[in-house]
Amino acid sequence: MNAVAQAVAVESAAPLQVSGFTHRYDAKVVLDKVDLALQPGSVLGLIGRNGAGKSTLIRAMLGLLIPESGSAFVFGEPALKLSDSVKERLGFVPQQPDALAWLSAAQMFDYLSRFYPKWDHRFVEDTLGRWKIESNKVMAKLSPGERQRIDLVRALAPQPELLVLDEPASALDPVARRELLREIALRAGESGTTVLFSTHIVSDLERVASDIAFLHDGRLLLNCPVDETKERYARLWLPANVAAAAPAAPLGKRRHEDGSLSVIVERGADGAWPEATRLPGARVDALGLEDLFVEIAE
Amino acid sequence: MCISTYIHVDASLLTIQPASAEPIYRQIVEQLRRLIAGGQLPPGELLPSVREVAGFHAVSPMTVSRAYSLAESEGLLERQRGKGMTVAAQSKPALGQAQRLALLEPQLLALARQSRELELPAEPVLRRLDKLLKE
Numbered sequence: 427m428n429a430v431a432q433a434v435a436v437e438s439a440a441p442l443q444v445s446g447f448t449h450r451y452d453a454k455v456v457l458d459k460v461d462l463a464l465q466p467g468s469v470l471g472l473i474g475r476n477g478a479g480k481s482t483l484i485r486a487m488l489g490l491l492i493p494e495s496g497s498a499f500v501f502g503e504p505a506l507k508l509s510d511s512v513k514e515r516l517g518f519v520p521q522q523p524d525a526l527a528w529l530s531a532a533q534m535f536d537y538l539s540r541f542y543p544k545w546d547h548r549f550v551e552d553t554l555g556r557w558k559i560e561s562n563k564v565m566a567k568l569s570p571g572e573r574q575r576i577d578l579v580r581a582l583a584p585q586p587e588l589l590v591l592d593e594p595a596s597a598l599d600p601v602a603r604r605e606l607l608r609e610i611a612l613r614a615g616e617s618g619t620t621v622l623f624s625t626h627i628v629s630d631l632e633r634v635a636s637d638i639a640f641l642h643d644g645r646l647l648l649n650c651p652v653d654e655t656k657e658r659y660a661r662l663w664l665p666a667n668v669a670a671a672a673p674a675a676p677l678g679k680r681r682h683e684d685g686s687l688s689v690i691v692e693r694g695a696d697g698a699w700p701e702a703t704r705l706p707g708a709r710v711d712a713l714g715l716e717d718l719f720v721e722i723a724e
Numbered sequence: 725m726c727i728s729t730y731i732h733v734d735a736s737l738l739t740i741q742p743a744s745a746e747p748i749y750r751q752i753v754e755q756l757r758r759l760i761a762g763g764q765l766p767p768g769e770l771l772p773s774v775r776e777v778a779g780f781h782a783v784s785p786m787t788v789s790r791a792y793s794l795a796e797s798e799g800l801l802e803r804q805r806g807k808g809m810t811v812a813a814q815s816k817p818a819l820g821q822a823q824r825l826a827l828l829e830p831q832l833l834a835l836a837r838q839s840r841e842l843e844l845p846a847e848p849v850l851r852r853l854d855k856l857l858k859e
Contacts, residue, residue: 608782614784615778633748633783634784653749653750656745657747712745
């Protein structure tokens with residue numbers, strides 16, 4: 427491939443693509459053959475319980491951790507060998523930012539802005555003011571919440587094309603959180619920024635995510651558009667006397683003490699619910715993402 | 725030529741419940757349908773832009789745009805060149821009573837089900853509802 431063709435391939439490649447990721451810590455499998463691809467301009471919310479493997483997946487996707495097997499590509503380049511030009515298009519906020527702690531926020535921004543041609547000085551000033559960040563204090567002396575806010579500003583300022591946020595809202599108050607979500611929604615919708623963010627707070631991603639992925643015990647259980655997920659899955663409750671007729675429910679099945687049964691059902695290709703929903707006494711409940719996640723993860 | 729004045733409604737007109745089982749784009753369409761059916765959004769009324777709604781509610785502009793397009797395809801809204809979305813001129817200012825009642829059906833079904841679950845007789849529920857409606 428000549429240089430131009432290669433440049434075009436990189437330009438048009440998926441912002442992030444992962445295939446066959448498997449990883450273990452000691453004997454425990456944390457990622458089990460995970461495949462994932464992000465389309466340009468999409469906002470993917472990665473949900474999982476604490477310890478589900480979200481951070482491991484994110485770190486491996488970006489080449490910050492070498493998985494046992496599998497491969498990852500960022501804008502078409504192998505994650506383990508990213509060129510500077512791809513790194514320039516990528517913004518990442520780790521769960522616990524700790525880089526350059528001996529500087530003040532103002533010093534760090536001044537330093538970093540020299541490396542990024544699209545650094546948005548006005549955004550930095552406005553956001554620091556609104557989020558009431560002490561930009562002249564050495565960062566090591568700030569609280570984890572303040573560090574996280576600074577790191578979000580740091581990642582957003584270069585106007586990255588791919589933004590990866592690991593539990594970005596965990597240390598933010600409700601007002602700052604809403605502001606971050608607005609920023610994510612507008613950047614993705616208007617500038618075509620692709621966003622991946624992990625969270626265990628489902629309501630955060632319901633506003634802005636276009637797609638969700640449930641990571642549970644190292645496996646991706648669901649990976650679909652948010653609206654479709656809400657329309658396609660429901661909880662079917664069957665009284666004890668007809669519980670034996672329950673459909674196969676790979677996503678979640680719960681037997682209650684009185685012999686009744688709850689299963690997660692999916693609409694068929696024709697949009698209809700399975701037969702069992704018409705059993706006498708059966709009840710179908712629409713589910714929000716949080717309920718669906720709890721049913722699946724329990 | 726007739727000069728029309730557009731009254732500007734802002735994005736706070738809509739309420740969005742992200743945790744609801746109903747997708748956000750559907751919540752928007754259903755609210756528009758009710759507001760138009762009830763005459764609160766008269767024909768010609770200019771709707772807030774996609775960006776305003778998305779920014780105000782911190783939701784994806786694509787979701788808002790999907791809702792507007794769906795409402796347009798259903799004839800609720802009309803795209804005005806250079807202005808944005810307006811309430812469709814031919815959409816009747818107010819639907820008949822039966823049609824407006826039909827829009828309440830999901831909420832009524834939920835109310836009936838919850839009343840049964842609480843083993844409440846109809847009478848006190850209706851009395852309370854009657855009071856609320858007269859407020």
